[in-house]
Amino acid sequence: MGMNILVAHGGGPTAVINRSLQGVVEAARASGQVDKIYAARFGAEGILAGDLLDLTDVSPAIITRLGDTPASAIGSCRRKLGDADYPTVLETLKNFNIGAFFYNGGNDSMDTCHKVNELAKREGLDLRVIGIPKTMDNDLVLTDHCPGFGSAARYAALSASELALDASALPIHVVVLELMGRNAGWVTAASALAARLTNCEVLTYLPELPVDEDKMLADIEAAYAKGNGLLVTVSEGVCGPDGKPLADTGIVDGFGHTVPGGTAQHIADAIIRKLGLKARAEKPGLLGRASIPYASPVDREEAYAVGWAAVKAALAGKSGYMVSIEATRESRYQSGMGFVPLAEVANAEKKFPLEWIEGGNRISDAFFDYALPLIGGDLPQYAILRK
Amino acid sequence: MGMNILVAHGGGPTAVINRSLQGVVEAARASGQVDKIYAARFGAEGILAGDLLDLTDVSPAIITRLGDTPASAIGSCRRKLGDADYPTVLETLKNFNIGAFFYNGGNDSMDTCHKVNELAKREGLDLRVIGIPKTMDNDLVLTDHCPGFGSAARYAALSASELALDASALPIHVVVLELMGRNAGWVTAASALAARLTNCEVLTYLPELPVDEDKMLADIEAAYAKGNGLLVTVSEGVCGPDGKPLADTGIVDGFGHTVPGGTAQHIADAIIRKLGLKARAEKPGLLGRASIPYASPVDREEAYAVGWAAVKAALAGKSGYMVSIEATRESRYQSGMGFVPLAEVANAEKKFPLEWIEGGNRISDAFFDYALPLIGGDLPQYAILRK
Numbered sequence: 001m002g003m004n005i006l007v008a009h010g011g012g013p014t015a016v017i018n019r020s021l022q023g024v025v026e027a028a029r030a031s032g033q034v035d036k037i038y039a040a041r042f043g044a045e046g047i048l049a050g051d052l053l054d055l056t057d058v059s060p061a062i063i064t065r066l067g068d069t070p071a072s073a074i075g076s077c078r079r080k081l082g083d084a085d086y087p088t089v090l091e092t093l094k095n096f097n098i099g100a101f102f103y104n105g106g107n108d109s110m111d112t113c114h115k116v117n118e119l120a121k122r123e124g125l126d127l128r129v130i131g132i133p134k135t136m137d138n139d140l141v142l143t144d145h146c147p148g149f150g151s152a153a154r155y156a157a158l159s160a161s162e163l164a165l166d167a168s169a170l171p172i173h174v175v176v177l178e179l180m181g182r183n184a185g186w187v188t189a190a191s192a193l194a195a196r197l198t199n200c201e202v203l204t205y206l207p208e209l210p211v212d213e214d215k216m217l218a219d220i221e222a223a224y225a226k227g228n229g230l231l232v233t234v235s236e237g238v239c240g241p242d243g244k245p246l247a248d249t250g251i252v253d254g255f256g257h258t259v260p261g262g263t264a265q266h267i268a269d270a271i272i273r274k275l276g277l278k279a280r281a282e283k284p285g286l287l288g289r290a291s292i293p294y295a296s297p298v299d300r301e302e303a304y305a306v307g308w309a310a311v312k313a314a315l316a317g318k319s320g321y322m323v324s325i326e327a328t329r330e331s332r333y334q335s336g337m338g339f340v341p342l343a344e345v346a347n348a349e350k351k352f353p354l355e356w357i358e359g360g361n362r363i364s365d366a367f368f369d370y371a372l373p374l375i376g377g378d379l380p381q382y383a384i385l386r387k
Numbered sequence: 388m389g390m391n392i393l394v395a396h397g398g399g400p401t402a403v404i405n406r407s408l409q410g411v412v413e414a415a416r417a418s419g420q421v422d423k424i425y426a427a428r429f430g431a432e433g434i435l436a437g438d439l440l441d442l443t444d445v446s447p448a449i450i451t452r453l454g455d456t457p458a459s460a461i462g463s464c465r466r467k468l469g470d471a472d473y474p475t476v477l478e479t480l481k482n483f484n485i486g487a488f489f490y491n492g493g494n495d496s497m498d499t500c501h502k503v504n505e506l507a508k509r510e511g512l513d514l515r516v517i518g519i520p521k522t523m524d525n526d527l528v529l530t531d532h533c534p535g536f537g538s539a540a541r542y543a544a545l546s547a548s549e550l551a552l553d554a555s556a557l558p559i560h561v562v563v564l565e566l567m568g569r570n571a572g573w574v575t576a577a578s579a580l581a582a583r584l585t586n587c588e589v590l591t592y593l594p595e596l597p598v599d600e601d602k603m604l605a606d607i608e609a610a611y612a613k614g615n616g617l618l619v620t621v622s623e624g625v626c627g628p629d630g631k632p633l634a635d636t637g638i639v640d641g642f643g644h645t646v647p648g649g650t651a652q653h654i655a656d657a658i659i660r661k662l663g664l665k666a667r668a669e670k671p672g673l674l675g676r677a678s679i680p681y682a683s684p685v686d687r688e689e690a691y692a693v694g695w696a697a698v699k700a701a702l703a704g705k706s707g708y709m710v711s712i713e714a715t716r717e718s719r720y721q722s723g724m725g726f727v728p729l730a731e732v733a734n735a736e737k738k739f740p741l742e743w744i745e746g747g748n749r750i751s752d753a754f755f756d757y758a759l760p761l762i763g764g765d766l767p768q769y770a771i772l773r774k
Contacts, residue, residue, distance in 0.1 A: 009556075012557065013553055013556050013557060018770065039772075041774070042557075053772055053774060055772070058772065062770050062772070063770070065768055065769065065770035066770040068767060068768075068769070068770075069552065069767075069769040069770045070549045070552055070553065071549070071552035071553040071555070071556035071557070072556035072557070073556070073769075073770050073771070073772050074772060075555075075556050075557070076556055076557050077557065077559070078557070078559060158679075158680065159674050159678070162457045162458070162674065162677035162678055162679065163673055163674060163677060165456065165457055165458035165677065166400055166457065166458040166673050166676070166677045168458070168462075169396075169400050169458035169459035169460070169462050169463055170399065170400060170429075170458070170459070170462070170463045170464065170465070172464070172465060175673065262652070265649070265652070280672065280673070281670075281672075282670060282671060282672035282673055282674060283668075283669060283670050283671075283672075284669060284670075284671040284674055285667065285668075285669035285670075286550055286553050286562065286667070286669055287546050287549065287550060287669060287671055289553070290549035290550060290552065290553045291546070291549055291680075292545075292549065292767065293545065293678075293680035293681050294680050380455060380456075380679065381452055381455075382452060382455070382456040382460075383405065383449050383450070383452035383453040383455075383456045383460050384460070385426075385440055385442070385445065385449070385460050385461060387428070387440060
């Protein structure tokens, strides 16, 4: 008999986290070394409660469908484990005789992963722990990028381009688009692709650079006056010079983070009130991490590959690592899987490089050299009719 | 030599209005009877200013790209023509020696179309006028449905389903999705497909039925308590018992209509404040009429066909009609083109049938019998894992 494995999701889902789950399940089946395949229901909550799904005998057809199913098919949570929780986690792992544990998530989840690994070692448990990276925010360190980012970036890039065409076609208002990203502007930066694919004016604001609202409004007025239409794209977490978000929802999440939101509406209101222009705010919100039609083909493949690599590594005896993506962009984009110690990834955050923001609200070519291969697939070629 | 033709767009664009433009241009070229192909820049504004694009020699490759270009490649406007404007319109038509005029739009545009046709007749002008239907709202009468609706409906249906999966996977909040539709709930009704494709609870509110906010909140509380996650979908124009929108932007558009908006945020705020639950509001807004990846294949074909049929009809001598879509759903969906007098379409509005709303917030099978062929294409099959 082989070992039992357990996989869990942590934090916000992405369009491709189920692709990683598919990779885990199919690698486990292909190995011939896995007995039971368990998945925790709703992440850490399921581990604590011993509430596991048994995926061992789920039909291959359903497992294949995971690849086209957004969000998390096993459920996730935003519960941050406290020191008192870890013994309960170990209890569940022992009760189900788990030999390998895979936690698929972002910074907070890698921290959990690391702590479980350390505790298991201290207790002499024969457990392999491997982190599987996931975050649309792309803010994990020591990996070229994170699965989930490419799809969120493609969503931002194409949605913004489509919106820019609308703003140019009917230039009766400034259109403000809010995209997810509390602290990291990676996804919102991708929306600046609209400036390359359309004739619309595009201004982009990321949370990494504090925004002076008067300067922003002056820039908006000047850009709109050019008469080509104007799209303003903003991260939900954009802050003023005081370091506070321009707008927030008044909600604090399970990890203790303030939930920003309403930033685009705040800016649209200021445009109406202070500039006397019409403006409207669009906020696709969670749609930006859940869309399958906009998913990046490269991201889909890599999300599968990190799941597969995690299982192979654990079966080979590795523990205490996160799968990382190593990529080169020389002549063409190529990627492969690597491994980085969980301790070095946990709770660190990769910020968007300030030198990739030009004049406060334009995104440089250097970003697109990095991101276009991840956005992946053919980019649209729009019909632009000129006089 | 053949005749010169003029095409113009009116009102908000859709994902497929450029497909109709492609149909117009390609039918004109194929006919061998058209000399110059003009397009008004920014709709009625361009006609009044004599600001026309000459598309006669635009390359076939660019014309083909129109089919994958959202919004309006020639520009549109929301200017409602007044009686004093019509002589100027006739002046432009005479100056460019226009023999056939095609106005591609919704209710207001069909009214304009009708008036131009009447005036031309009175003045003895040899002009054929054909309306090409377009509105994501689906509120034109005497046509089975409108080009633009199928794609907006597919966007609403699939986006809502993806959001429902997210809401079920991480059920820490009620998710409220706002969709376009000031007076007509056709598009928002399509979002109820999420109740069929996922396990999430889904409540749907349309502008045709006044909403009692206390009752709505009680229903939300009960649905969320089931523990499967909850998605609430609302038209932007949902009203209270007093007939006023639950929320509006304070803006009045060029046609004199109040611009609703912020409805989902208003409901999310009420959920937080009155029910003590977490909630978030998503509002893709204009993205819902601009998305190419979510466009309906059937809608794309029909949008092309109405443009093509308009040119054929005008060349055959018809005038004063709007192209309509005639459809049957016996055994399978089939559609063809018909013609209805402009006078009978102008300014009328097709409301969503109240009998297709069940219990105030569920959408009946009868609606989906009507709409699924228009939403078109294969529907996703998600992996649903049960304990």
